Amino acid sequence: MMALLEVRDLHVAYGKIEAVKGISFEVEQGQVVTLIGTNGAGKTTTLRTISGLLRPAAGRIMFDGKTIQNTPAHQIVSMGLAHSPEGRHIFPRMTIEENLLLGAYLRKDAAGIAEDVSNAYSMFPILGERRSQAAGTLSGGEQQMLAMARALMCRPRLLMLDEPSMGLSPIMMKQIMDTITQLKSSGTTILLVEQNAQAALSLADQGHVLEVGRIALSGRGADLLHDEQVRKTYLGEE
Ligand code: ATP
Numbered sequence: 001m002m003a004l005l006e007v008r009d010l011h012v013a014y015g016k017i018e019a020v021k022g023i024s025f026e027v028e029q030g031q032v033v034t035l036i037g038t039n040g041a042g043k044t045t046t047l048r049t050i051s052g053l054l055r056p057a058a059g060r061i062m063f064d065g066k067t068i069q070n071t072p073a074h075q076i077v078s079m080g081l082a083h084s085p086e087g088r089h090i091f092p093r094m095t096i097e098e099n100l101l102l103g104a105y106l107r108k109d110a111a112g113i114a115e116d117v118s119n120a121y122s123m124f125p126i127l128g129e130r131r132s133q134a135a136g137t138l139s140g141g142e143q144q145m146l147a148m149a150r151a152l153m154c155r156p157r158l159l160m161l162d163e164p165s166m167g168l169s170p171i172m173m174k175q176i177m178d179t180i181t182q183l184k185s186s187g188t189t190i191l192l193v194e195q196n197a198q199a200a201l202s203l204a205d206q207g208h209v210l211e212v213g214r215i216a217l218s219g220r221g222a223d224l225l226h227d228e229q230v231r232k233t234y235l236g237e238e
Pocket residue numbers: 014017018019037038039040041042043044045046195
């Protein structure tokens with residue numbers, strides 16, 4: 001079976017600094033794949049390059065069988081690849097509903113959009129309760145939910161999430177992880193970047209450990225979770 005996303009020998013540099021030094025991985029339809037690793041390992045750079053926000057120095061990115069590393073970002077979104085960025089990037093002065101609708105700006109099917117807004121509110125009831133309030137009044141975790149819900153509004157074939165648990169309380173984090181599990185069981189394909197290795201590996205089919213721009217280790221999520229080296233380095237065990 002052809003992978004939905006295929007990344008081959010990807011290199012990305014900021015000037016002379018090579019942040020991603022030849023990584024390869026695949027995401028198959030229906031899978032949750034996670035990239036874990038410490039600060040500066042190159043996770044965010046990888047997602048931004050897949051989204052078309054950065055251009056690779058070398059390598060190949062294929063989405064649904066098409067080469068996309070030279071495709072403009074807006075066109076990549078319209079192909080069904082959505083990115084919920086690190087730091088959320090919601091629009092604080094716009095209402096929650098307006099933020100959600102921005103995620104559907106490429107769509108013209110009013111009925112489908114209305115249905116998806118209502119799905120977002122059932123997935124995240126707090127967003128529905130506050131739909132007419134400025135998004136900036138939401139807590140950090142709630143803003144994270146809004147960013148995820150907005151990314152889902154384009155009905156993506158692949159959802160990329162950059163550190164959805166960042167800065168969240170343990171309760172909020174559990175809620176976000178439960179939502180990802182729910183999305184997975186409804187068939188959404190997800191590429192998840194996380195510093196919280198425990199949470200990410202627990203729900204991922206496949207995981208890759210990034211170390212300074214390279215994939216140091218790959219395996220099934222459950223296997224990596226029990227790998228001694230991973231436990232020592234990323235799960236803080238002695
Ligand atoms: P974090 O979890 O801290 O975001 P990360 O794994 O996502 O880490 P990246 O943000 O991709 O890592 O950063 C990879 C490397 O590239 C780091 O050494 C970082 O300092 C460098 N880097 C990132 N953005 C830039 C930039 N705009 N200009 C120069 N160097 C950058």
